[in-house]
Amino acid sequence: MSLRLFNTLSRKIEEFKPLNPPKVGIYACGPTVYDFIHLGNLRSFIFYDLLRRTLTANNFEVQFVENITDIEDKIIKRALEKDITPEELTKEYTKYFNQDTNQLNILTPNVQPKATEHIGKMIKYIEKLLEKGLAYQEKDGSVYFDISKFLNYGKLSGLQNRELKTGTRILSDEYSKDDAQDFALWKAVESDEYGWDSPWGKGRPGWHIECSVMSQEYLGDTFDIHTGGIDLIFPHHENEIAQAEGHSGQKFVNYFVHAEHLLVDGKKMSKSLNNFYTLRDIEERGFEPLAFRYLTLTAHYRDKLNFTWESLEAAQQALNNIREEIRGWELPVGPEERPKEPVAQFWQKFLEAASYDLNMPQAVAVMHQLLRLDTPTASKSATILKMDQILGLNLDQYLGKTLEISDDVQKLLTIREKARNNQDFKEADKLRVEIKKLGYEIEDNPTGPKLKKL
Numbered sequence: 001m002s003l004r005l006f007n008t009l010s011r012k013i014e015e016f017k018p019l020n021p022p023k024v025g026i027y028a029c030g031p032t033v034y035d036f037i038h039l040g041n042l043r044s045f046i047f048y049d050l051l052r053r054t055l056t057a058n059n060f061e062v063q064f065v066e067n068i069t070d071i072e073d074k075i076i077k078r079a080l081e082k083d084i085t086p087e088e089l090t091k092e093y094t095k096y097f098n099q100d101t102n103q104l105n106i107l108t109p110n111v112q113p114k115a116t117e118h119i120g121k122m123i124k125y126i127e128k129l130l131e132k133g134l135a136y137q138e139k140d141g142s143v144y145f146d147i148s149k150f151l152n153y154g155k156l157s158g159l160q161n162r163e164l165k166t167g168t169r170i171l172s173d174e175y176s177k178d179d180a181q182d183f184a185l186w187k188a189v190e191s192d193e194y195g196w197d198s199p200w201g202k203g204r205p206g207w208h209i210e211c212s213v214m215s216q217e218y219l220g221d222t223f224d225i226h227t228g229g230i231d232l233i234f235p236h237h238e239n240e241i242a243q244a245e246g247h248s249g250q251k252f253v254n255y256f257v258h259a260e261h262l263l264v265d266g267k268k269m270s271k272s273l274n275n276f277y278t279l280r281d282i283e284e285r286g287f288e289p290l291a292f293r294y295l296t297l298t299a300h301y302r303d304k305l306n307f308t309w310e311s312l313e314a315a316q317q318a319l320n321n322i323r324e325e326i327r328g329w330e331l332p333v334g335p336e337e338r339p340k341e342p343v344a345q346f347w348q349k350f351l352e353a354a355s356y357d358l359n360m361p362q363a364v365a366v367m368h369q370l371l372r373l374d375t376p377t378a379s380k381s382a383t384i385l386k387m388d389q390i391l392g393l394n395l396d397q398y399l400g401k402t403l404e405i406s407d408d409v410q411k412l413l414t415i416r417e418k419a420r421n422n423q424d425f426k427e428a429d430k431l432r433v434e435i436k437k438l439g440y441e442i443e444d445n446p447t448g449p450k451l452k453k454l
């Protein structure tokens with residue numbers, strides 16, 4: 001089977017061909033760890049995970065590198081506000097980030113490099129850019145990348161739509177989406193500020209240089225896939241390309257793959273708009289993190305997804321229904337059990353959808369078709385588990401597992417059965433309502449009542 005991905009470099013869906021098959025190197029821009037991560041960012045992290053799992057299902061061996069940005073202006077500012085060191089702050093929020101991604105069943109990266117552990121490498125990298133005449137030092141000790149010296153500048157984001165402001169510089173990591181300016185590789189700081197010694201005096205690395213250095217450190221000068229949220233295309237990834245290709249003289253990345261935003265009331269979910277929710281917020285309202293994962297599967301990663309509490313509710317319900325459907329199914333004989341016809345064609349269709357630029361809504365639709373296919377068999381169970389290796393919904397925890405029911409509920413159920421046998425349907429209905437209050441729906445089957453968790 002061939003795998004296809006939309007490559008931002010060509011703005012086309014292309015067949016994916018890795019440099020050294022079956023090995024695939026992916027670098028994903030990780031979190032800036034100064035606060036809890038919001039659902040908008042988590043959508044991107046779930047997307048990275050789906051990409052990685054789909055590659056694995058296509059028999060590629062993935063090396064997945066995702067950095068931790070633990071040095072940045074926002075981190076310094078927040079640490080000062082809290083009167084703690086930046087290390088204390090970033091350690092705490094790295095822990096929370098890893099907890100959140102765990103709860104979303106996102107696989108742990110093979111390498112999770114921290115920016116602060118690569119400062120020496122960044123300094124050497126900047127020195128080489130200076131030697132090659134692609135960067136210059138200002139009087140204050142800051143070092144800038146000269147975008148006019150890098151001829152391919154703008155190839156990812158389309159420079160024609162932006163004004164090239166030659167001779168102007170920007171020290172901040174975040175800047176106008178319309179102007180292209182020389183950007184800081186090294187930011188000079190005062191002697192009492194947080195920073196590192198360098199040949200240019202005390203300072204801190206710019207955000208963009210962190211990712212060029214760490215990605216090439218672990219994946220080589222040229223690697224297969226670089227991914228991130230769509231807002232990283234410019235300036236972050238554009239600047240990463242300029243630094244990396246300027247440094248090595250070779251192509252940096254073959255496929256750039258970007259995930260769309262999560263919206264709230266039609267606006268991008270973001271810290272700056274203060275319209276964001278975290279996993280804690282949804283858990284407080286009684287939703288599971290995996291319901292959010294399921295919700296993200298209902299939209300294509302290149303489409304915007306509007307977050308509403310109603311849509312999360314529907315996702316939670318859909319997930320619960322799947323779980324209840326597969327309870328009591330026959331377990332596969334072995335984990336490697338191969339699907340037989342007619343089930344095998346469902347797996348084929350599922351993998352085709354996932355492999356065509358990660359069309360997860362279609363893949364999920366195929367799974368639902370399979371769930372509806374008459375009687376459960378071991379082959380059907382095995383296929384659901386295979387599909388879940390991509391979807392990551394932890395369905396193995398439900399498949400073939402009987403529902404654990406408390407003694408109270410079991411007692412009520414027995415009384416209700418007696419009432420039904422005595423044709424006392426009024427009493428039986430009353431008990432149905434009582435059982436429902438305890439969180440279970442009764443399905444009366446010819447073989448007896450079956451409970452479903454609500």
Ligand SMILES: [Zn+2]
Nearest residue numbers: 029030211236
């Ligand atoms: Zn990055």
